[in-house]
Amino acid sequence: MIPKLRALPVRIHICLGVLLAMALASLLAGVIAPHDPVTIDIKNTLAPMSWDYPFGTDQLGRCLLSRCLYAIRLTFGVALLIALLTIAVGSAIGVTAAYLGGLADQIVRIVSDASLSIPSMIFVILIVGFLGPGTENIILAILLAQWVWYARVARGLALRITSYGYVRAAKLSGTGPVGIIVWHIFPGLVTQMVTQFTLLIGSTALSLAGFSFLGLGVQPPSAELGLMISDGCELIQTHAWMMFWPSLTLIIPVACLNVIGDYFSDYWRSKQ
Amino acid sequence: MTLRPSYPYPIGETGSPEAAALTGQPLALTGATMVVPTLEEAEEAIGPELRPGQGNVLSVKALSVDLLERSDRLTVVREASLEIGPREIVGLIGESGGGKSVFWRSLFGLLRGANWRVAGEAFLMGKPLNFTDEEASRKSRGREVGIVPQDPMGSFDPVRTIWNHFLETAQAHVDIPAQEIRAMAEDSLAKLYVDNPGRILDSYPFQCSGGTLQRAMVAISAMLGPALLIADEPTTSVDVTVRLEVLSLLKSLRERIGTSLLLISHDLKAVMSVADELNVMYGGYIVERIKTGDLVAGKAQHPYAKKLIKARPRFSRERLESIPGAPPSLRERQGERCPFLPRCDQSRPSCSDYAMEAFRVGQGHFVRCLLAKGEA
Incomplete structure (x- = not known):
């Protein structure tokens, strides 16, 4: 089911290595970051790259390297949380709807069709508009905009699995709905959902940074990649590195996650 | 541990053929020395009078x-x-x-x-x-x-x-x-x-x-x-x-x-x-209920059941007999009338008024066909 680490192609090794290194660096940010990410140093604004400030400083004199390290933690940590919640909520609702059928299924279908008809960007802005910007609200908003896709995937898979002989046999021998869902349907979703999850972390990190960029997500002075890019955007003509470094920090892990997600989805498709 | 289905009869000594037959209890699953009675023993223990009535599983x-x-x-x-x-x-x-x-x-x-x-x-x-x-x-x-x-x-x-x-x-x-x-x-x-x-x-x-x-x-x-x-x-x-x-x-x-x-x-x-x-089922009715022995002996009475027996593949050069037509669809067989009538080659005019009541033609032998009426 899961390929051996040694059998993986080189590109996956590289991606995994990069991700691992960045994860470690961000988790150990408190130890390895040269400066405090939020301390303002007015005497040292917009400093160029130097040994003391490897990525330079921003318009408030904060060390960009330190801010990037902390920002990975925040952006990808929150993205991970949203992705987990999305997958969990989506598959739970999708599987339940598929298994129960009838009215429950109809309701889920109508709700998901309705929310799919609104572009998810607009949908998130709408929700944040109601709740006000902030980290918790953006988590909720992205979750509400995304679960539908995974509910549909899970529903489709669950419908297929429900028609399998072993689910019918389990019903015949008196296993209840909960037993059937937990024993037979969820295991069938795992491979698909793991792939989706890998790809979802990357895209969620991107949209989270995007909404922070727009001022709808994480609020300053937290170090968050979208916020940092937004700050850098204003000074792009004179101090391009202020935007360059956080952008790079965002792109690299997302690209790695996409490569890995693609590989696994191909791998499992070829296995079936 | 012994699992025993709830059964509305007193439970006798565990393990005896009578008890086993009465309680349907040969189901003692982990009892290694369980004596499983033969069908004859079981039937004897139950007594014939219980069979058609409420002693059924x-x-x-x-x-x-x-x-x-x-x-x-x-x-x-x-x-x-x-x-x-x-x-x-x-x-x-x-x-x-x-x-x-x-x-x-x-x-x-x-x-x-x-x-x-x-x-x-x-x-x-x-x-x-x-x-x-x-x-x-x-x-x-x-x-x-x-x-x-x-x-x-x-x-x-x-x-x-x-x-x-x-x-x-x-x-x-x-x-x-x-x-x-x-x-x-x-x-x-x-x-x-x-x-x-x-x-x-x-x-x-x-x-x-x-x-x-x-x-x-x-x-x-x-x-x-x-x-x-x-x-x-x-x-x-x-x-x-x-x-x-x-x-x-x-x-x-x-x-x-x-x-x-x-x-x-x-x-x-x-x-x-x-x-x-x-039990032979046709068009939603059980048209004939017959002991296998009687069926083998050619005692089937419902035309459909008889045809069904003739339609078994055999080792012979003869062409296999089939029943002309097709079974009625669900909509075609509504109402209390014989669903086999359109395909039946022994039908009589009175068949169209027949409301599909069952006739008993022998021990444990029931037929839903007018042809069997006289022989009850």
Whole structure:
């Protein structure tokens, strides 16, 4: 089911290595970051790259390297949380709807069709508009905009699995709905959902940074990649590195996650 | 631990043939020295007077199943009655679409969708069955009645061991430790002539042969000691050699496990080789109920049943006789009239007024046909 680490192609090794290194660096940010990410140093604004400030400083004199390290933690940590919640909520609702059928299924279908008809960007802005910007609200908003896709995937898979002989046999021998869902349907979703999850972390990190960029997500002075890019955007003509470094920090892990997600989805498709 | 179905009769000494027969109790699963009485002993112990009456494992009285479709009410099964005595093998045969599956599924809450209406009475071991209470139906499936799924290969979850399937069924019904379930599972497999049950339990479905899986499936259905097993088309999806094996397996169930068996099939030859009694279903009616011996002796009276017997493949150069026409569709066979009339070559003018009441033509022999009226 899961390929051996040694059998993986080189590109996956590289991606995994990069991700691992960045994860470690961000988790150990408190130890390895040269400066405090939020301390303002007015005497040292917009400093160029130097040994003391490897990525330079921003318009408030904060060390960009330190801010990037902390920002990975925040952006990808929150993205991970949203992705987990999305997958969990989506598959739970999708599987339940598929298994129960009838009215429950109809309701889920109508709700998901309705929310799919609104572009998810607009949908998130709408929700944040109601709740006000902030980290918790953006988590909720992205979750509400995304679960539908995974509910549909899970529903489709669950419908297929429900028609399998072993689910019918389990019903015949008196296993209840909960037993059937937990024993037979969820295991069938795992491979698909793991792939989706890998790809979802990357895209969620991107949209989270995007909404922070727009001022709808994480609020300053937290170090968050979208916020940092937004700050850098204003000074792009004179101090391009202020935007360059956080952008790079965002792109690299997302690209790695996409490569890995693609590989696994191909791998499992070829296995079936 | 002994699992015993609730039975409305006093329980005698455990282990004696009488007690076993009365309680339907050959289901003592872990009792190693259980004496399993033969059918004759069991019949003797029960006494003939109990047989047709309430001593039955399953008795269905005038069961009708309707399908509501928009404004229509279509009758799929009409006034079907069926009795299965202790350790009896009863066959239900007929063409596809005749209502066989709907008949048994309606008894155990397995009809899908809310558009079904079930009327009539049914008793499982003297206890009335509630057709609408889904939870009660679920609890009786697997425990009081074992249902053998059709396809042995597809009925096992490929990512779980055989043991997990036993565990799942047991845990859906009883709250006992896993070691005891393990013992029950091994015992149940051993009774179906599976060598080395422990090894089979620990293997995955794809590591087992079709025959082994079939046995495992029956063993799961029989593990908790149901009084009745239902096998719907057990021979349809298997090849000819396995079919023989399945049939002898089902036949041995009575001796080995002591359950009654309801065998549903369109394969007359297969059912005849196993069953004590046959119920021929056509167009939603059970048109003839006959002992297998009588059927073999050519005592079948319903034209459809007679044709069915003639239509069995034989080793001869003669052309196989077939029944002209096609079975009526669900809409064509509404109303209380003979569904076989358009295809019947013995029909009389009075047939069109006949309201399908059943005539008793002999011991345990009922026919729904005007031709049988005079011979009652």
